[in-house]
Amino acid sequence: MVILKHIINFFLSLQTSIWLLGLFIAVFFAGAFIMPVREEFRYIHSVPLFEWLKEHPLWITWWLWGSIGILSVLTINTIFCSIESIIKKRRSRQWLLIISPQIIHIGFLFLLLAHLLSSVGGFKGHAVAKEGTFLQIPDSNIALHIKDIDIQIDKYGFITDWAVGIEYFSERNMVKNDSISPNNPSLKGGLNINVRDLTTLPEKTVLLQVSREPGALWALIGGILFMAGTVTLIILKAKLEK
Amino acid sequence: MLILVLSFGMYLFALLKRHLLYVGFLLQAAYIVSRGFELGRLPLAGPHDTLVFLSASIAALSMPISRILKNHSGFQNGIAITAAAFTLLAITFEPRITPLPPILRIIWFELHVVLAFLGYALFAIAAVLGYLFLKEKTNLLEGLQYRSILIGYCFFSVSMIFGGIWAYLAWGTYWVWTPKELWTAILWMFYSLYLHVRLRQWWIGRPAAILGIAGFGVVMFTYLGVSLLMKSSHSW
Incomplete structure (x- = not known):
């Protein structure tokens, strides 16, 4: 005891x-x-x-x-x-002031949970692909077809924009048509498919990344709670001081 | 660049004529706006632009505290020296005119950087306040240091959350194991530690003030040390 x-x-x-x-x-x-x-x-x-x-x-x-x-x-x-x-402190009049640090703590715990989930079940795979390439997505019956690659370059040789048209196939049937562009990955069945690198020479080629982050949603929830808690705490403390 | 050199001069002359701090800030704000027009975006990438933004943020965010302290000369001098030091450092780096990579053209990136530097600026102000408290032993200074850190911590935390959202969209993951992320976690935990120790009566005063000053050392290494010396997701 x-x-x-x-x-x-x-x-x-x-x-x-x-x-x-x-x-x-x-x-x-x-x-x-x-x-x-x-x-x-x-x-x-x-x-x-x-x-x-x-x-x-x-x-x-x-x-x-x-x-x-x-x-x-x-x-x-x-x-x-x-x-x-x-x-x-449950009987306190300043209930929101009491609860906001606890919301911050809950947000922090969600962030830890997110990291735990991603550390156990996260996955990342890379593949080089050209227009017309078919890739099998690991642990699924889905194939990815690279339909077209559009890379825009300015007069100094800098890449100013790009877009990659993709199609998902399941048992030879197209199930989804999508496009990947900067900060706009293709999300399918918990997978995040994005482009890590691309080149135009000798031909248009992309380095594709397929990743799974089981903790992503929890991290977002945790982040929102943490943010809400901190902002509320500061506003309430400022009001109290006034 | 001439405007920036002038703003550096104004910050230095603010040690003699205090209102010149505001002139220095206005010049720096004009420089940021002109860089924005030149680049066609928020000038927040690379050491030159971020150092200018940090310096201007320190000067701007010190103004309400200066009012509370009724134009405390030590505080204004400390801010003028800090702002001048960062401006001088900014001048030593070449301003970049290359277009922003497409991946950086997103509101989450801009918010991530702006909030991180507002946080850094408040941590810098907190260090100045901590130093003054050690010299003068006025409780108001230590209290203001705590408030600066609390608000800076809020900005920095939100910046990390927005950074995570951007990283997930850009790279498919909200966390990357590189020295920058590692130091960011150290920094975040350091100020979490500060906010927790200050809940204990014994720590209020000198120990908390020292911790608040030490925190800015961690800020400097996370911002400049890692970006300049180590290969990471935020290398220059």
Whole structure:
């Protein structure tokens, strides 16, 4: 019982949050000097993060494992502190002022969940394609046809705009006609298909990227909640001071 | 460029005649507008334009604080020196006239950059306020430092969220593991730490002021150090 009380007190403490944030900064700080000098990190996006972590030695990945551990404890700490704060201050008149930091915390937790989902089930694949190329999308019965590539170049040789017309085929039947252009990827069945690079010489060629980010929607929800919480908090604090 | 050199001079002369800080800011604002017309877009890419924007943002956002502090000479001098330093640094970089890559022509990118630099500007102002608090021990200065950081943190967080939305549309992912993103996470966590420690009575005052000054060191490395020294998604 005493041990349980100690554990609960540990997770309810602001001191714990402060230590964890400090530790996280220290671990990421170390990682910031390991990452740029190790060649292995160039391929970190090729597979889901957890898969990549398992494939590489601990002496270059320890800071990422460490940060995952710290964030796991911080998650429990955040949940405990938020629940305690709501219970303690539920009768307060400044209810919105009490709840807005908790909305920020919920947004932060959603962002962590997003990273967890993408780190487990994320996927990225690349393929070079020309007009007329057919590509099989991994783990599906869908094929992608590159219909046309339009690249606009100014007189100085800079690419000013581009568009790639694509068609999705399922069992030899066209199921969707779409176009990819800058900041306008083609979204199909949870996949994001976009162009990472393109060239006109010797012939029009694109480097296509097919990615799956299972955490994208959660990250968006988390971002919106975080934003709403911070803006509300600042407005309310400003009003209170006036 | 002449306008920019003039604005640098005005910031320096603001140490003698304080109202020249406003003249320096107006000149810099005119320079940003003229660059915008020249390029046909918001001038927010590359070290030259972003340093000018940062310098102008510091001068502009310091004005309401200056009013609260009733034209505190130390604060105005600190802001004038900071704005002048960033303007001088901007002058050392060649202004780019190349067209913006198509991928950067989106409102999410513009909002991402504008909000990030407004955040950086408030963190710079907070560092000046923190320094003055250590010298003068006036609680109002430390309180204003906290408020600057809180609003700067809000701008910076929203900038990161908008950056994530843009990255998902441009590159199919909202997070890329490069040194820039890593340092951005360090910076964000550093100011999260500041806001949490300041909830504890012991930290209010000198420790918080020192942390607020140290935070600007992290800002500088995230902005200039990483972009200039390391290969990342934001390299110049």
